[in-house]
Amino acid sequence: MPKLGMEPIRRDALVKATIREVGLRGSADVTVSQIAKAAGVSSALAHHYFGTKEALLLSAMRQILRDYGREVRVALAAARGPRARLEAIVRANFAAPNFRPEVIAAWLTFYITAQTSPEAMRLLALYKARLRSNLLHDLRPLAGPGAEKAADGIGAMIDGLYIRHGLGRADAEAATALVLDYLDRLLGDAR
Amino acid sequence: MPKLGMEPIRRDALVKATIREVGLRGSADVTVSQIAKAAGVSSALAHHYFGTKEALLLSAMRQILRDYGREVRVALAAARGPRARLEAIVRANFAAPNFRPEVIAAWLTFYITAQTSPEAMRLLALYKARLRSNLLHDLRPLAGPGAEKAADGIGAMIDGLYIRHGLGRADAEAATALVLDYLDRLLGDAR
Amino acid sequence: MPKLGMEPIRRDALVKATIREVGLRGSADVTVSQIAKAAGVSSALAHHYFGTKEALLLSAMRQILRDYGREVRVALAAARGPRARLEAIVRANFAAPNFRPEVIAAWLTFYITAQTSPEAMRLLALYKARLRSNLLHDLRPLAGPGAEKAADGIGAMIDGLYIRHGLGRADAEAATALVLDYLDRLLGDAR
Amino acid sequence: MPKLGMEPIRRDALVKATIREVGLRGSADVTVSQIAKAAGVSSALAHHYFGTKEALLLSAMRQILRDYGREVRVALAAARGPRARLEAIVRANFAAPNFRPEVIAAWLTFYITAQTSPEAMRLLALYKARLRSNLLHDLRPLAGPGAEKAADGIGAMIDGLYIRHGLGRADAEAATALVLDYLDRLLGDAR
């Protein structure tokens, strides 16, 4: 029984299902039909709304990036001072919603997709840039000229811990501690 | 013009072609036919020698791990003392043969594969364990009780820089410097 | 021009085409594509509805068994008394719809299939059991203790004539007469 | 180490392996490679000696027919008088070497093959004719004008019991008894 204004609901359900399925199946081997079924609609509808599979995957990627961005923004809003803000950024990266195995698996898949799809690459680069700029903003007052390198190092470590988590253990707490320890060593110079 | 003793030659060519194609195409979407063509043989021959596509992918993964292991071993042999050995390990990770975009892309693909194939997961875990044990061996005399955390941090940063390289620039030299800087900060405690 | 409710129509067409093709080609070498083409659809649709080739073959087998069962049931309904019922069973076995070369060829193929597929074996055993029980039901009042052996003998002869028909001539009339003659000799004891 | 005069040995091994494999695999799904491996040679050699797969299958069929013929001939040689000879024929049909599941399975496969290959059909027809002529020869003095029908009936029953054996139980002894009982009923007329 079709209703008016179903579009946003369906789109959302499909995007969420995409993230879930890509994560669960843990690979790029997800089919549009699987996603559609998981969203409770026909695969034809998925095409109706997104046109192609790639577009659907990109939408899912954008959603993940958006979720991630929100998480960071919220964390930042509650932090006072550069050091606290840096810690907030780190914590946000390993916060539950972003750190679920399925989301990590989705990220990995998007890394792969990015090697083929320029649009995916663009999105991933955007994430990198945003993280870097966030870090830089608060590192500069603390680390001075070393800020650039510090941002690179911290960003890399975050990424490394992130994908390692997907592969096995490594809990969020330990990951956070490790990065914060690194941060403090970096800031030690300036202190 | 068939010759005798072609098997090792073909296997090698196919494995190399697999790495290359997986890297170039940058995804798990490589077909056996593509790989076979790149190796200059028919897809039937690929199946003749490897049985399944997964087996071929796993062989390629083993080859990459073997190459990586050799690289590290050679670097270690030339190093004197724990600090030098640690630096050797880091450098080896970003050394040219391991750090080519195609190899990195292959690694990423294997990360994905690992989420489905237990054998791939096993191989990846083995790599992680070896890297960690290598680092620990030389960190213990220098970092004492902090060695474990140090190994985790350095390992994570290496992985992060590694996949970041696949995504864009970030040269080997900068990556090496970043990790060594981190290393020195870690060792600063004990110094 | 897709319509709704096509599924039963397509399924039926595919099953019929399967019987026809298996019969015509006279072997298990029929391909799904051949069957699909004969049914006027794509091979993809055959998989869409039946999943696997084996499932399609089994469906065809079930259809043949169903047709056969109906034939026997109809014949039995019109017969009065054990002797007449036995004759009806025999006649039904050689009645036109079951006795077409293509159906016989299909039977033979299913005999082969049964050696690999437990489900096919089950279906064939079911047919055997039903025929035997039908025969026994009416043989017991007439042949007494010899009923079991009589059922086996008649069943075997029917099967033998059946496959012989597939191989060459041997018309239905002669086959029927032969079995009925045997039946009468068997019943002679009790008469 | 190739030897002189290997040809007959290899041919024989391949034919035997064919019968065995066709029987074991219980279907026409046997590959030349499987047969060759079972015979301890390469598949290339099978082609070297037989040219095509079909030729190899036909050779196997001829061998089975030859074995069957010999079995019957030996049995006949030891029998005195028409009745004894008829019984000998029946017994030979259910004698161990012909009645092994694998041989029966091979027979079934050849029935299928016959529907495609004229040569296979010819061989099968030849077997039918020989059995019929054998039966007729000894039925004529005993059954007179009914001999023809008797031969058909007995032949059919033998075939029926034969393939039924392939499908499940039904031991040779019971089969023999059933046919002999039928024979005696047929001869009862003339007695």
Added chain:
DNA sequence: AATGAATGAGGATTCATTCAT
């Protein structure tokens, strides 16, 4: 006499995508 090497042709199966309803 025998085989390893190699492949073309084909077969089952999957899937993104389209379209009429």
Added chain:
DNA sequence: GATGAATGAATCCTCATTCAT
């Protein structure tokens, strides 16, 4: 707004067959 119907294209894989050695 939504879907069942349908398919072309592609994928993995198998196999009979050939050929140089």
